[in-house]
Amino acid sequence: MSVGVSLDQQWARIRGRLKEEVGEIAYRSWLQPLSVASLVGGEVCIVVPTRFMRDWVLTHYADRIRALWAGENPEVQSIDVIVASTSPPSALVADNDDRDDPASVPGSPAGRGADRRPAPSRSADPAPGQPAGADPSSAFGSAVPSAASYTSASYGAPYGGAPYGGASDESPTAVPAILEDRSDLSAALDPRFTFDNFVVGKPNELAHAAARRVADATTVTFNPLFLYGGVGLGKTHLMHALAWQIRKNDPNRKVLYLSAEKFMYQFIRALRFKDTMAFKQQFRSVDVLMIDDVQFISGKDSTQEEFFHTFNALVDQNRQVVISADKSPSDLEGMEERLRSRLGWGLVADIHPTTYELRLGILQAKADALQASIPLKVLEFLAHKITSNVRELEGALNRIVAHAELVGRSISLETTQEVLHDLLRANDRRVTIDEIQKRVAEHYNIRVADMHSARRARAVARPRQIAMYLAKQLTARSLPEIGRKFGGRDHTTVMHAVKKVEELRTTDPSFAEDVELLRRMLES
Numbered sequence: 167m168s169v170g171v172s173l174d175q176q177w178a179r180i181r182g183r184l185k186e187e188v189g190e191i192a193y194r195s196w197l198q199p200l201s202v203a204s205l206v207g208g209e210v211c212i213v214v215p216t217r218f219m220r221d222w223v224l225t226h227y228a229d230r231i232r233a234l235w236a237g238e239n240p241e242v243q244s245i246d247v248i249v250a251s252t253s254p255p256s257a258l259v260a261d262n263d264d265r266d267d268p269a270s271v272p273g274s275p276a277g278r279g280a281d282r283r284p285a286p287s288r289s290a291d292p293a294p295g296q297p298a299g300a301d302p303s304s305a306f307g308s309a310v311p312s313a314a315s316y317t318s319a320s321y322g323a324p325y326g327g328a329p330y331g332g333a334s335d336e337s338p339t340a341v342p343a344i345l346e347d348r349s350d351l352s353a354a355l356d357p358r359f360t361f362d363n364f365v366v367g368k369p370n371e372l373a374h375a376a377a378r379r380v381a382d383a384t385t386v387t388f389n390p391l392f393l394y395g396g397v398g399l400g401k402t403h404l405m406h407a408l409a410w411q412i413r414k415n416d417p418n419r420k421v422l423y424l425s426a427e428k429f430m431y432q433f434i435r436a437l438r439f440k441d442t443m444a445f446k447q448q449f450r451s452v453d454v455l456m457i458d459d460v461q462f463i464s465g466k467d468s469t470q471e472e473f474f475h476t477f478n479a480l481v482d483q484n485r486q487v488v489i490s491a492d493k494s495p496s497d498l499e500g501m502e503e504r505l506r507s508r509l510g511w512g513l514v515a516d517i518h519p520t521t522y523e524l525r526l527g528i529l530q531a532k533a534d535a536l537q538a539s540i541p542l543k544v545l546e547f548l549a550h551k552i553t554s555n556v557r558e559l560e561g562a563l564n565r566i567v568a569h570a571e572l573v574g575r576s577i578s579l580e581t582t583q584e585v586l587h588d589l590l591r592a593n594d595r596r597v598t599i600d601e602i603q604k605r606v607a608e609h610y611n612i613r614v615a616d617m618h619s620a621r622r623a624r625a626v627a628r629p630r631q632i633a634m635y636l637a638k639q640l641t642a643r644s645l646p647e648i649g650r651k652f653g654g655r656d657h658t659t660v661m662h663a664v665k666k667v668e669e670l671r672t673t674d675p676s677f678a679e680d681v682e683l684l685r686r687m688l689e690s
């Protein structure tokens with residue numbers, strides 16, 4: 167792929183504008199290391215050296231960059247920010263094995279090492295990974311190496327969320343040309359994603375134990391191992407850790423790890439180049455096949471068909487298959503019944519949403535890895551507030567550390583709230599009155615029905631008052647609305663309950679503790 171001079175010129179003008187707008191320091195820290203790789207289908211592809219930098223650019227500058235691009239070139243509708251490794255992909259699995267050289271697949275970039283990244287901009291600025299001046303990646307570079315190879319995040323309308331500019335069907339003709347440049351077939355393993363760096367807690371202990379067992383087993387135990395869980399809860403981390411461990415235990419075992427998206431893409435390309443034999447052979451000759459985010463092939467019938475055969479061939483030969491998805495096999499809509507059923511044959515292990523304790527543990531581990539001095543109360547605050555997923559939690563931590571580095575201020579609760587105000591607002595959890603009633607009833611061992619009943623016995627009335635109080639504190643409902651949810655009570659009853667609980671909280675420490683505990687549980 168070549169980058170037209172005019173694209174570089176446009177980018178140079180945009181950079182000039184950005185520099186004026188954000189100032190020299192922020193520009194050198196965050197924007198100078200960016201380079202532009204391509205403009206395909208209305209989407210400009212921008213390359214950054216680290217994943218962290220990609221997150222930062224997406225959060226802070228994506229809107230502005232897209233607007234400037236649109237002003238510069240009306241063709242541009244969206245931008246895509248991808249991470250390109252600057253080092254040769256030593257962590258690559260499968261295609262660093264001569265036995266199965268993907269170079270036999272037409273267009274494969276195998277063997278080109280660092281050239282695998284998109285063509286760099288011809289500007290005189292430093293190449294990605296060697297930013298001039300204040301280098302945000304250097305603050306993390308050693309502790310947090312960049313995700314090798316490509317990690318991509320699209321941004322902008324109307325194609326923002328769709329991979330590859332919105333290609334959604336499987337027909338080879340529907341694949342935009344930019345796919346050509348993202349064709350590295352085997353995914354790289356992230357050096358950070360090891361078992362050592364994986365914090366284990368109740369929500370992920372089964373998945374972790376299963377992954378470890380498969381990694382250390384000398385014979386095939388569960389086939390397939392199917393890991394599933396919500397967004398950003400550590401599925402990919404566990405998959406990489408498993409692959410690393412297998413390679414460590416036996417470097418001769420041939421492990422192929424890739425996303426289902428890449429599987430599909432590779433299949434499409436094989437069809438396009440009429441080379442399905444090489445494709446089949448390539449997949450069927452591995453010892454361990456690991457497919458991440460298998461839900462991606464839901465609704466993609468021919469890819470599913472191919473995957474099904476690959477899967478069967480491997481399982482029949484007693485080769486290990488490991489799959490991850492966002493749902494359990496039986497809940498994978500758009501997946502053929504026979505495939506869903508086969509996916510559930512081995513061990514299915516889920517990763518549950520994080521608990522407060524796990525989030526705090528993860529934050530402590532990440533803060534240690536960053537060698538950043540962060541007060542415990544800040545970590546507790548983050549663990550308490552950012553409940554959505556671990557990726558966001560990590561992003562928040564990186565943001566406060568980067569901010570402290572850049573402005574030369576130490577991290578405090580105050581600066582944390584300031585820097586993360588957008589994220590914190592988005593994470594303000596909306597607790598429902600039903601949840602409150604259920605939790606409080608459970609806690610005091612009464613029936614949920616008693617929240618609505620007319621019973622006045624203290625054993626029932628007090629918890630009901632507490633639930634009303636919490637409904638007032640934790641939801642945006644008005645007093646009459648709350649009253650209605652508690653068996654049609656009057657708003658003055660709710661007001662009285664709130665006053666009573668406030669009063670008891672000040673006079674009875676164990677009561678106050680109970681209420682606080684309930685509040686924390688509801689918010690976590």
Ligand SMILES: Nc1ncnc2c1ncn2[C@@H]1O[C@H](COP(=O)(O)OP(=O)(O)OP(=O)(O)O)[C@@H](O)[C@H]1O
Pocket residue numbers: 359363364365366370395396397398399400401402403404459492528556557560
């Ligand atoms: N238990 C954990 N210990 C340490 N880090 C974790 C843990 N769980 C998740 N993470 C971190 O959170 C981030 C997101 O995790 P990961 O990419 O594995 O999520 P995922 O479940 O694959 O998400 P997606 O559904 O988007 O594919 C990673 O940086 C990962 O290292």
